[in-house]
Amino acid sequence: MFEELKNSIQSLLPGQSTENGATRRTALKTALGVGYAATAMPIMAQTAIQTSTQGLAAGEGIYDMEGFSVPFYYAAPEGKKNLPVILVVQEIFGVHEYIADTCRRFAKAGYLAIAPDLYARQGDASKYTDIGKLIAEVVNKVPDEQVMADLDGAIAWAAENGGNVKKVGITGFCWGGRITWLYAEQSKKVKAGVAWYGRLVGAPSALTPKHPLELAASLKAPVLGLYGGQDGGIPLTTVNEMKDALAAAKGNKAAAASEFVVYPQAPHAFHADYRSSYRKEAAEDGFQRALAWFKAKGVA
Template sequence: MLKEDHVQDLHALLPTTGTTTGTSRRTALKAALGVGYAASALPLMAQTAIKTPSDGLTVGEITLDVNGFGVPVYRAAPAGKTGLPVVLVLSEIFGVHEYIADTARRFARAGYLALAPELFARQGDAQGYGEMAKLIAEVISKVPDAQVMADLDACVKWAAANGGDAKRVAVTGFCWGGRQTWLYAAHNPAVKAGVAWYGRLVGEPSPLTPKHPVDVAAQLHAPVLGLYGEADTGIPLDTVAKMKAALAKGNAAAKSSTFVVYPEAPHAFHADYRPSFRKGPAEDGWTRALNWFREHGVA
């Protein structure tokens, strides 16, 4: 569901005309991972964007081989530390740009090994499209949920071998990544807690997206905290109610899941570089997310 709320998610950070393929696309993606903001949002809200320093952290790109494809991942962690709790940070619809990288650094400063994978890399570079309809058709609509789950599994495996504690794994995501947060909490038993920021909950099944959060709610492996906005025009409150009802009929993890709906908050209220940013809900949600992970044994 790509509604008006997501329009800025689909704009490029780098070139805004044409597309790139093959080696040139990968080179552009590698150069852009964790760098820059959506061009359409930058002039409006750059002054509110949080800048988390990287001193004392190990940050930068790693590449994970997943079935023969190199998935780029932004990594942030306290320098020189091991046995760290792990958090997967799932991006909005246009991938791992500065906001997502900064969010990973915030988690690293809280003591986590944070991994933010570029989950659109196989389908194309969302930053290289100037035509909205073409980007939706050629990239976003072609990302299979099964591919996302496999990439996230690879992140967990890498973390366990590189300073992370495999017994303390969390997942969080924003918008498109919020939907995937619910799905991954139902997919991988290693996950101990999830926090979904305004991720879509219902939808029509398709070959690439056969199930949605409401369909897997009863089988969650880990409790999920849903952070949603009352004024989110893309996620009506009746869909939140449907998800609550599905969770109530589920297992212990499902029944332990809960929602916080912020009055008057729009979609993407945590995105500090966008006009949708709402400082109060964003800060409250962040505190709740850290507490949620701590309460469920991840921190």
């Protein structure tokens, strides 16, 4: 099920060719204090957008989930309490500087933003130099059930650290976009979600038994889906299938309130400002829509 997504991501990764055919942009600064790791996956050390920590409390931490220490990055307005909470769910490459910067962007807008490392039990994404191996050895081994529980743990941490857990939203990118849909169906604490180009369909497996399309009728929180019209891994036919499933969910207020925005010329990962897939206009519009969506749904 990941093959189309893998190919889509691979085609969008930036690189600089040399005479011997090598392509490298080699530095990745993780958000969890691991520092720079050499990688053949061309993730740049710096994002196009660099959000300052001035006025913010930001950094790394851990919370306990059934005896396992889940690492996370967080950012929040300094000295503030009773803050609305945004769970920021990583893209396929894990929690790195781009995800950390996204947390800081939400913090600047008045949120306590938390990005837990949802691969932590399976491996360290920053150590991989090949997308195929990352998917096979880490991503494909992450159970949805584990992810849902770890997100619950992030909310519990927020409750004890200045967050108002009556005002919780979730947003995620790529791999995290799918998780956003799933958590909006599972959690009774989330009031709204924003899913950036997350897969909507797929073959069931022991670790990923259901996908968003199958859960449309039981959503507990409305989701705004932000998708690219030129996404090679997520055909618009699947977006239309999800729209139909939401419309058919009679009596489900969250399904009825969910919406999609498709950017016709945008590829997959158009918000990822460290990659060649980045589309500034779509990314900025999408982020403003996300903020407005959370505010309208009571997450502010």
